[in-house]
Amino acid sequence: MITVMPSAIEANALKRTFGTNDAVAGIDLDVQYGEIYGFLGPNGAGKSTTVKMLCTLLGITAGRASVAGFDVATQPGDIRLRIGVALQDYSIDGKQTGREMLHLQGRLYGLSKADIVTRMDDVIGLVDIGTAIDDRVDSYSGGMKRRLDLAMSLIHRPQILFLDEPTTGLDPASRSAVWAEVRRLNDDYGTTIFLTTQYLEEADELADRVGIISDGLIKAEGTPSDLKRSIGTDLIVAEVDGDTATAAEALRAIDGIDEVQIHNNELALATPNGAGLIAQVAVALNGCGVPVRSLTLRTPTLDDVFLQVTGTHLAGDGPKDATTTESEPEQEVAS
Amino acid sequence: MTTTSPLTHSEPTYVPLAARASMWHDFATIAHRAIRGVFREPEFFIPALITPVFFFVVNVGALQDFAQGSGTVQDFKAFQLPVAIIFAVTGVSRASALVTDIQSGYFDRLLLTPIRRPMLLLGLMAADFVSVILLTIPVLLLGLVLGVSFETGLIGMLVFLLYGALWGLAFAGFPYAIALKTGNPGAVNASFILFFPFAFLTTTFLPKEALTGWLSTVATYNPVTYVLSGLRSLVSDGWKADLLLQGLAASLGLMVISFGLASLAMRGRTDRG
DSSP: OOOOOOOSEEEEEEEEEETTEEEEEEEEEEEOTTOEEEEEOOTTSSHHHHHHHHTTSSOOSEEEEEETTEETTTOHHHHHHHEEEEOSSOOOOTTSBHHHHHHHHHHHTTOOHHHHHHHHHHHHHHHOOGGGGGSBGGGSOHHHHHHHHHHHHHTTOOSEEEEESTTTTOOHHHHHHHHHHHHHHHHHHOOEEEEEESOHHHHHHHOSEEEEEETTEEEEEEOHHHHHHTTOSEEEEEEESSOHHHHHHHHHTSTTOOEEEEETTEEEEEESOHHHHHHHHHHHHHHTTOOEEEEEEEOOOHHHHHHHHHSSOOOOOTTSOTTOOTTOTHHHHOO | OOOOOOSOOOTTTOOOSOOOOOHHHHHHHHHHHHHHHHHTOGGGHHHHHHHHHHHHHHHHHHHHHHHHHTTSOSOHHHHHHHHHHHHHHTTOSSHHHHHHHHHHTHHHHHHTSSOOHHHHHHHHHHHHHHHHHHHHHHHHHHHHHTTOOOTTHHHHHHHHHHHHHHHHHHHHHHHHHHHHHHOOHHHHHHGGGGHHHHHHSSSSSSOGGGOOHHHHHHHHHOHHHHHHHHHHIIIIIOOOHHHHHHHHHHHHHHHHHHHHHHHHHHHHHHSOO
16 A cells, blocks of 8 residues: 655645736646745745745635645644744734744644743744844844744644745855754754745755746745756857857857857857867857956856746856856855 | 654655644734834824824813803713723724735735734734723823713723723724725825814714704714713713713724724635635
């Protein structure tokens, strides 16, 4: 007999419409228990709307979804007991102290006094603001508020954690701290984490699997390495002035180039042997008379995947340029 | 006692630490936070207190001799003290704090918890009750200092406070309805305009018998007229059950309307549609 384990999060043709706009246009999800699922997309792609539907804040227009085995439309109360949510904008009462907020959150989830004390001890370490925990939240920095918000979402030790762009607006040190906590929750407790982000590196760093969403639809899904491998082993990127079509035609003639994609004034060449072919690419470009601004050899990134499936780069990738490559991640995490 | 939750959250071993609490627990949790918020916003009390004190002093100073001299009112200070109470409590609510919660996203966080939705409103009413009592006590003391005495004694004073507080709570439903419907602080502030017809198109300056024409008609349908009658009876007439019941009915009737609207607005905001 085969036992089928239910999924932590499941969605079939999930849709949400605002007026005539399909914010989420019919997506399928299947997130397993213990998985970190990265939901990657630009602003307005439908990430937050999806999260709000899954965590019972927003009704669904069509399709169905279940979280922790409970239907979001008919069993929202059961879901709320099992999920923690840190929404995009940290939602904290500035007139209360950090300690009061945590205590209140415990009471809101019906925890016993003893459990509140125990859990507060556990999560206060995450907030990591020393005696400021007894100061009013109004006086906190953005990073402190974000960490408190995350701690509040963990007070009842949720089985499934929804993090909606948890590091947006954070400084690199705070971002690293949040990443470390996400990993710890997953490693130590097996917490299933549904993480939305517009940061490529965040999805790459944390997610077991990534779903790329654009215009309300999931355009690609897989492990970060599988998604990148789908582009090719190596990527040669030529930024040119002039006729990209002519240049592309010349480049396609090179033996060993699997695919040539044109995005504005950029040519992306997928090949299993970048180092061996880059000289030929330079010669070919020179031969067809197209001025070359830059020629780069690198391994594919999730942004390359995003570019391939959506036709645009993913904007707003934190402090670095959207086209920044894996070869320079230190630009994003350095303080 | 320590928690017995399993270390791993992987299905199927997970047992939620969270649980649906009792209705009273939900109410007390929201009320506790709201009342704490009242005491952390002392700036809220100063203008709310100045208005009734100002009108009480000015009205008495300007109209006492005229009103008493013409025989319309025997004790104008006693006649005006209930007006000051109405001015103190009408429009006092945590609606602005509710809007702040909505705008900051904290209201969404509350909706994500297993707490009962009606308690989100009832808990705020507990804070409103504390607020209006805190506002009416100084006004009452001012009246006593200026020589107003209660025919109904100490118990009458207590009933006077609660009676005024009930009116304050009844009116608070309107700003809550606007807050929940719009989530807009400007709209909530503008709801103060409702104060004027309720507070002035009634027996604010003269008894009902002295009102004429359209003002008399409007005052007949204004619930404040009956609340003022009830309050004034406690000060000047002794225990008058009929007047007290009429005022009570007026407050409760308005409460049904205002909190009916607030409940509809709450449902609109939380129906996840």
